[in-house]
Structure formats: C-alpha cells, structure tokens
Amino acid sequence: MNPDQLGYYGDYGGRFVSELLMPALIELESAYGKLVKNKEFLKEYRDSLRDFAGRPTGLFWAKNLSEKWNAKIYLKREDLLHTGAHKINNTLGQTILAKWMGKTRVIAETGAGQHGVATATTCARYKIPCTIYMGEEDLRRQALNGFRMKLLGAEVVGVGGKKGTLRDAVSESLRDWAKNIDNTHYVLGSVVGPHPFPMIVREFQSVIGRESRMQILEHEKRLPDAVFACVGGGSNAMGIFYGFLDDENVKLVGVEAAGHGLNTNLHSAKLSKGMPGIFQGSLSYVLQDNSGMISDVHSISAGLDYPGVGPEHAYLKDTKRAHYESVTDKEALDAFQELSETEGIIPALESSHAIASTKKWIKKYNKSGSSPLVIINLSGRGDKDVAEVQRLLDL
C-alpha cells in the first residue's frame, strides 16, 4: 500500500527527525514523485539495472535441495547481481535520483557492507563523491567490504566505538545529513527511517517481486505456496513480498535473526519480540527496554543486526498479511553450509536465515502429506562471510 500524506502505513511510519531535516524529506518526496513519472529517468534506471547491475536475475529451481527437503524450491538469484546482493537495486535508483536532484555528494550507512559497497559502486559509476559510515564491529567482521568500498573511491568512516554496528552507522549518517543537507543525498539502505525512505526503497526493490511472480508463473503455471525472505531492515523482504501482496493464497514469511535464541538478550528479532516505538526516524517495532532505551542486539550476520524494522512490515504483521519467524545463528550457519554443498551456491549469512526457516516450515508442511512450492529470496552471496564463517567453524 502507499502511505498516507504523513507517511503512515496504518499506525506505523511517519517522520521522526529534527526540524533541520524536514525540508530535505519534503524535497525528496516531491522530487521522487515527479521523477517516477519521468520517462527519461525511468529509462536511465531500467537500463542501468539491466546493463550495469545484471537484471533480470534468474529464478532458479534448486533441484537437489528440493529432493532433499521434499518440496519444490526456487531461489530468486539476487546474489548474482553486481556487487552480490539486492542492495544495488536501491542504490542505483537513489543515486540516479540524487543526480537528477542536483546533489553533489552522497552518504550512506552500511551494516554487512553490502549496501556500502553498492552505494560506492553506483557513486563511482555516476561520478558522485560518497562517504560511507560503518560500525567498527562490522568493519572487523566484514573487513573485505571495508576495503572494497575504499577501492571504489569511497571515504569509509568507522563509527560507534568497538561495538559499533548498523544502528550507529544510521545515527551518524543522519547527523552528517543534518550538517550537509544542501548538497548531500542520504542513500538509506533499507525500508527504514523517515518517510519517504520506506516507500522509495520498497519501490526500487519491488522489481524483485515483479520478476519473481512472472518467472514462477512461467515455470510452474501457478503461484507459490509461500515466499521466504530474511528481514534486517526489511528491504529484500518488502521487495519480493510486493509482487505477491494481492495474492492472498501466497504465504509471505519474513525471517528474523534469533541469534543465540529468542529467550536470551542476544538476538535481533524485533517483530517477534519488540514493541512499537520511535527509532531512527519512524514508528515501528523496535527492541527496547521499559524506559524506551533501544536494546543492544545481536546476530551472526551484520546485515540483520539492527533493533528496528521498516514500518510497512509492522503494518503487514499487525494485519497478518505477512508472518514473521526467526532462526538462530546456529541454524543459519547450518543452512549456509547446506546450500553450499547441495547446490553449489554460497549464500550470504543474511539469506541463510531465510533458507533455514524454509526448511523448518517444509517439515511441518509435509506432515499434511503434500509438498509445497516455495520461493526463497536469495538476497546475497556469501563471499563476504567466508572468512567469518571459517573463524566460527574453527572454534
């Protein structure tokens, strides 16, 4: 759905930012509204998605896994995109948008580094200088991506001290934006933050869902029983869900990081365990304590290690159109290995959460005596995680 005038999806969303940023958000909303109707802009975006990023991505029938798990499983291959994740769908859109808006500088936050790399990449392509904020803990566990961004000409700034993660990177980006608002566009990396970001990012990611729907109908002549996607801020999930939102018989499942387990404090399952709250620009589910302090969260995967989630997911949860499950670090790690061995595809640790959750769901589904048709959004590839996984498995 589209948000109301103030940027709300039902009770969630809005623009909780300082007055300094309001004119920029209003300008962005209006520029976006005009450009999505501009044929030249759209052509530039679509051409670059095709020729630079590599769209459409395949919908791959994972035959080996299907046999092993007793289901018909398709993988939406966002991992094959340039830079290795779905993030580039959004950064291309927003970078071109920034260029059309006459902005001369771009900033972005990054967790796993995928959004940072994608932003650095599209900024190199469109010749816009960019600064990427990344938590220091994330810079350690995703060191390769830190270096990759520098190779692409970006300035990389570590933030939040030793334990700095994605939330610190978002805060620092918002601070930078308030300082440099005249010439700078903030390429937010997920469907979070103040309106219009959740809407813009979802629109740029919805290409995943549109393609998936057409492709599954082509292959199978029918819609899937379920669609699975991992949820960090929620952009790859929103993107694929959007293609099936009106198909009420398609179950939509978002998979959060249960970390060490939902009964510990070490997880980042905000939709399962959080409460509504105001965090980094919007009203949505957030992990917090009784006084409203935002909790420290944990996930094996930097891209899911975030206490908040996009407001449209909060809306889909409350209206029960989507369901939210979670899997632990351990289950995700097992799925990471299993897909690698079974299909010759090394998935991102983020995407491994969606895979692990699908496996559990199929087992339940099989009890009814039938086997389901399911699509998993393979949001990214695991190259960036290989070193960290090696470290974890050696322990």
Add this chain to the structure above:
Amino acid sequence: MPYLAAGDPDWENSLKIIDVLVNAGADTIEIGLPFTDPVADGPVLQKSFKRVLAQEFTMEKFFKFLSGIKKAHPHFPLLVMGYANIFYRMGFARILKQLGTYNVTGVIIPDIPYEEKMRLIKNEKLELLLQNISWVDFITPTTTKDRLIKICSSASGFLYFVSTKGVTGQSQFSLKPLQNIIRDVRKKTKTPILAGFGIRTAEHAREAASLTDGFIVGSRIHEIIEENLNKREFITIKLRTELTKLLSGIEHEKHLMA
C-alpha cells in the same frame, strides 16, 4: 539557559551542578533525559548520555532526580529535553502529567517535528495538558517560509532556534547570517526565541543575547564534566568560573534564562 544531562557524571554530582547553575542566575535549566541513540547530538552530549546509561538508568531515578531539584529549589522552573521514544514508551499524557508535578514548564523533543507533534496532540488528546506545560518548537536555518509561518502560529513557551545546520556541539557559531529568519519569526509571533547549538564563548553569548531572547549552553558544560571525571569535586568550581566568563558583558535582562 544551561543544559544538563540528568545524572551526569553521577546522580549526586548532577544535583550539585544544578545548585551551581541556579546560583549562577539561570532562569530555568534544560534537563536532558538520556537516550541510547541521540541522533541530534554531537560527540560530547552522546558521551554524556553514555555515562548516565552506564549507571543502569530507570525513569524512577530520573523522577527522583527532579524531585531532588524541587526539594532544593522549590519554585525553580525546569524544562525537559528527551527523545521521542522515551515519551512514547511511557505515554505522552502520562509523562507530561508527571513532569508537571516537578515544576517542569516545557518539553523539548528534538526528533518530533511540527507535523508529528500536531498528529500526536490530536491522537493522544493532549490539548488540555498542554495548557499547563508547553511543547517547544524548533526553527532552523533550513526551515522554509511556509513552515515557519505554521510553526510560529502555534508556538508556545519559547522557540528553540537551532543556530547551525548539524548537531549539538559544533565549533562554528554565528547568528548574523540568520538574522532574516529571526526577523521573520519576530513578525509572526511574540514567543521568545532562544538560540542553541554551538554557543561556547562569551563572544557567542553576546551575539546570541543581542539577537535573541536568550541562549542555551550545553556541550561546553559537559566538556567540563568530561575533563574532570577523575576529580569530580572540581566540576562545580570549574563550572562556576566558566559561567562567569560566559556571561561577562551581558546585562541580566538580556540573558533571560541564560
């Protein structure tokens, strides 16, 4: 008007600092409610919140602190600055009511702009409550004319004039380039204007006092706290000297609330 993060550097010394600020002639003090993710604050005030949160913050401790101030200075008016989620979690009506019992005359919520404020007032039915406690609005260097008119038309208490693009604690400060915005505000409302963000020297203070009705000093105070964490008994002495320096050359009526 001085700003102090409640509980910095610890609850006991925080109360002592309040005494210094009251005695230095402040007309009111802005008390900061700590938050984990203060997106409108620079490094100095981020660290001050971290210090408070490291002592296991609860709202009870915060209200106990306010009640301590009330005991020591029974009629001294306070303002409370806090991020939106603290208010949201406790409930806007509940927290506003409770704050009122501690001589809090206004609240400042940096991540709630005008539109959201209006929406909340309506949805949470806060009109009546806000007759006794004001919810302060912001005017900034980026505020457009049409927003300025809207904001001024419903302003209450005072208007917080953000003097620089960015966050608290920045090094540059000059109101002169912003005089036309101040003039526009004056045309639309009689609500006093207080300048904040980046005021750290007597010269800044003089400039702010000459163009607005008062000013807010925050980061400078917390720098002094930070510099003296290992000898906390010096904090009050150092603060006293600093405030005298800061206010030198400003007549009292001009630093209303300073």
